[in-house]
Amino acid sequence: MDTTQRTDQQRSADRRRRELLEAADRVVLRDGPGASMNAIAAEAGITKPILYRHFGDKGGLYAALAKRHTDALLEALRAALDAPAERRERVEATLDTYLAAIEARPQVYRFLMHPSEGGPQGDQGFDIGLYSAPVLRRMGEELGKVIEERVDLGPGSQQLARVWGHGIVGMMHAAGDWWLGERPCSRAELVRSLADLLWGRLAAAGDRVGGPGF
Amino acid sequence: MDTTQRTDQQRSADRRRRELLEAADRVVLRDGPGASMNAIAAEAGITKPILYRHFGDKGGLYAALAKRHTDALLEALRAALDAPAERRERVEATLDTYLAAIEARPQVYRFLMHPSEGGPQGDQGFDIGLYSAPVLRRMGEELGKVIEERVDLGPGSQQLARVWGHGIVGMMHAAGDWWLGERPCSRAELVRSLADLLWGRLAAAGDRVGGPGF
DNA sequence: GACTCCTGTTACCGCAAGTAACATGTGAGT
């Protein structure tokens, strides 16, 4: 009948879509974010217009791709955030989860956060910068919500929690990005350093000899 | 002689270069970061190849453009960082300086940090994402140096300071970006909230009723 | 068998980055 047929078709379309996304994933992870639609189509064994029929435009495809990875990352973060432990331990676990993720799959990370710098040669094409912001925004919003739910911040807590959510995510992101590039220390050390920062060690530290401190 | 001639020529070339950069600035601020080389050349009253002779490629031009603005911003930040005041006040002044800058010239900010999302219509073109990272990196490095010079952090201070430098810059950036988009509060409130975060208020806050806190 | 979708193709448009090859003005050296 009509319904079953529609269902069948939708099923088929969804499967196809997933296959295409997986092919796109392979190409993007291999060639960097500058991968062309032609290359992706070729990897999937088809041609361009099909991609456009499924995803509208390149932005749609990349958004779908980004969503997959983002969802996975957010789930891992939520787990670390919800673990039964002291606050400090949770913070460290969350930081460590994030850093472990970007360490384990730097290609994915670079795709999500640092559009196009992959390929050895020119990457005229497309700006995916629009998709890195949403990732960080989502993480910031989620963290803000968790903070507001869990921590007693007195009046104005909602706003404060949101600011902190975005701020902490930004801190994690920037520090992680720098760390991933230079690897100046172990992951555990980085986690501890960041947690110390959040724990007010900057305020507690004394001035250095020779003048007023920062 | 040779030297004076070379100097004259170089002077002329430098002036030309500055003019071109100013024209590029106007176009980028008007049309968004997706501005084409043709458009920039037209604004400057010349044609494309000249731009390429001066800046190599579009990346070179945009890097030069970014450097201008970045230098200006860094100088303002250094001033706030070096002001004679208590540490907390300096931190707040620095945060406020950064936020005031991005608030005053959001177009410039978006150009530096958020490549291509300016124009109302399609922006196939070019990825400037490569230039936002350097900006943040430079800020992070500088802040790290200042912290290491001024704050007594005990053993491992250099590494810790660098981590904190990048982390704090990332926090400032992410929170500022979110704030600029949503304007959920005044600048002063944002500054206070972030400074409170750095001052360990997250660690000091109590759990909310109903379970262990974040 | 005609009709309708869905999938797939080839061939094309428009536009941007980047490049060659050619034109021209100007000061230096002889």
Added chain:
DNA sequence: ACTCACATGTTACTTGCGGTAACAGGAGTC
């Protein structure tokens, strides 16, 4: 005065991308 070197400027082109139109089967439905 002539020419050489050189910087500045041009037009016209190539290449490669995103995106689209128009066409070509194939599988169910009436």
